[in-house]
Amino acid sequence: MPDEASAPGREPMTQVVARSLRDAIHSGELEPGARVRQETVAAELGVSRIPVREALRQLESEGLVVIVPNSGAKVAVLDFEEYAEIYKMRERLEPLAFGESVGRLTDEQKDDITRLLAELEAETGNAQAYLEADRRFHLACYAGVATPRLLKMIVDFWNTTQRYRRILIATFSPDDYELNNFEHRLIAEAALNGSVRRGEDLIRMHIERSRFRLAHHRDLFNR
Amino acid sequence: MPDEASAPGREPMTQVVARSLRDAIHSGELEPGARVRQETVAAELGVSRIPVREALRQLESEGLVVIVPNSGAKVAVLDFEEYAEIYKMRERLEPLAFGESVGRLTDEQKDDITRLLAELEAETGNAQAYLEADRRFHLACYAGVATPRLLKMIVDFWNTTQRYRRILIATFSPDDYELNNFEHRLIAEAALNGSVRRGEDLIRMHIERSRFRLAHHRDLFNR
DNA sequence: CGTCGCCAGATTGGATCCGATTTAAGTCCA
DNA sequence: TGGACTTAAATCGGATCCAATCTGGCGACG
Numbered sequence A, B: 001m002p003d004e005a006s007a008p009g010r011e012p013m014t015q016v017v018a019r020s021l022r023d024a025i026h027s028g029e030l031e032p033g034a035r036v037r038q039e040t041v042a043a044e045l046g047v048s049r050i051p052v053r054e055a056l057r058q059l060e061s062e063g064l065v066v067i068v069p070n071s072g073a074k075v076a077v078l079d080f081e082e083y084a085e086i087y088k089m090r091e092r093l094e095p096l097a098f099g100e101s102v103g104r105l106t107d108e109q110k111d112d113i114t115r116l117l118a119e120l121e122a123e124t125g126n127a128q129a130y131l132e133a134d135r136r137f138h139l140a141c142y143a144g145v146a147t148p149r150l151l152k153m154i155v156d157f158w159n160t161t162q163r164y165r166r167i168l169i170a171t172f173s174p175d176d177y178e179l180n181n182f183e184h185r186l187i188a189e190a191a192l193n194g195s196v197r198r199g200e201d202l203i204r205m206h207i208e209r210s211r212f213r214l215a216h217h218r219d220l221f222n223r
Numbered sequence C: 001c002g003t004c005g006c007c008a009g010a011t012t013g014g015a016t017c018c019g020a021t022t023t024a025a026g027t028c029c030a
Numbered sequence D: 001t002g003g004a005c006t007t008a009a010a011t012c013g014g015a016t017c018c019a020a021t022c023t024g025g026c027g028a029c030g
Helices: A013-027 A038-045 A049-062 A080-102 A107-122 A127-141 A148-169 A174-193 A196-221 B013-027 B038-045 B049-062 B080-102 B107-122 B127-141 B148-169 B174-193 B196-221
Strands: A065-068 A072-075 B065-068 B072-075
Touching (some): A013 A038, A013 A148, A049 A065, A049 A072, A049 A148, A049 B049, A080 A127, A080 A174, A080 B080, A080 B148, A127 A174, A148 B080, A174 A196, B013 B038, B038 B049, B049 B065, B049 B148, B080 B174, B080 B196, B107 B127, B127 B148, B148 B196, B174 B196
Antiparallel strands (some): A065 A072, B065 B072
């Protein structure tokens, strides 16, 4: 056999379906409010509806979809208040993650941060690529977090808001990009130097600033 | 018809199963590490395994059980570090919830806080009842939170740690109870007065203190 | 005597099928 | 012409059935 993915047995279909749907929502292929039919997804991936239903339950717990009994699943729609609330939670949890991570970063992980910072700056002005680099940079700062719960929570936050960040970043001026880059440099510096307290403050402010800017774009949530 | 629970159609079995399992874990009937067999649960509730499997996926996302592919589900076991990490998250999120809640509390909800505080003090020394009252008192303080995400997250935290708090409370001295009651009174006061900042600090310290005491009981996690 | 491999029972994962509920179109009547 | 009722198609929830995988015990071999 060729390689077989170093498989410890086969991976359950539910996980494959869940990942596939996550990617589809993440990439914008499935927009907020879009209906997700079990039969359609099942046919598309060549499985029955059973693993699709289990995957949908999982995604619902992650906040990515909303299931209405006997009616169906839809990609979760966030209104302005929900979006802001997620940012408020991020303002509390991401500094914690930073603090838990910094002391445990390996040399490779530190290199990743440096590299991703450079990538991020290189993509300035390129909305789609910048968005992706932004995500990876921030998550790289939390790579040292030892317990999976906190990390999963933060990733879920990024996933549920991804689609909306995409809309927001389209409104970025060159100055917005520049300020972002500046803050990222400071954060990376704090991470590499082990300046826990300073990094925590920087991250909180970084997210807080994003949330404040949000208030100027409330209209993006009207539909 | 009598009342029919104001039903908008029937409630899906998955939710019934999930709630039942949550309760069983919550009450200690299912201990951490206990294996959860789909067939057993299904038979017990008179349903097939399908809704059981979906419920298990849901509980996994909530952190209550761990599913090993092709092997089965077990009630989640927390080691000392995971438990401490959850408390650290609570230290960040519950003050936020308090702040979001206080300004929006209705008169009924304020009465609930007063009443539950009294109940809590009345159960001093009675571990089992105190545990339950403690939970309800704290959650009552967050009753004004408008967005469900934050609240669900906090409830999940309380659920996953419930079994361990039960063990810890058994080690409480009269002084421990007294100190707890004192802090609860201050928190209730802040909630009723609308002292947001003070309440946030109190709650953070309240949880922090619980976490510190935990360090003296590391042995409870050995198994 | 301990370890590795093999076989049977138990348990999970997935597919297909059926009944129940929702949704939407179409019709009737004011 | 517009709204409410009826009916039919689409879709979901759940049950039963079958295949794949894991667990535990037995025996053979080193």
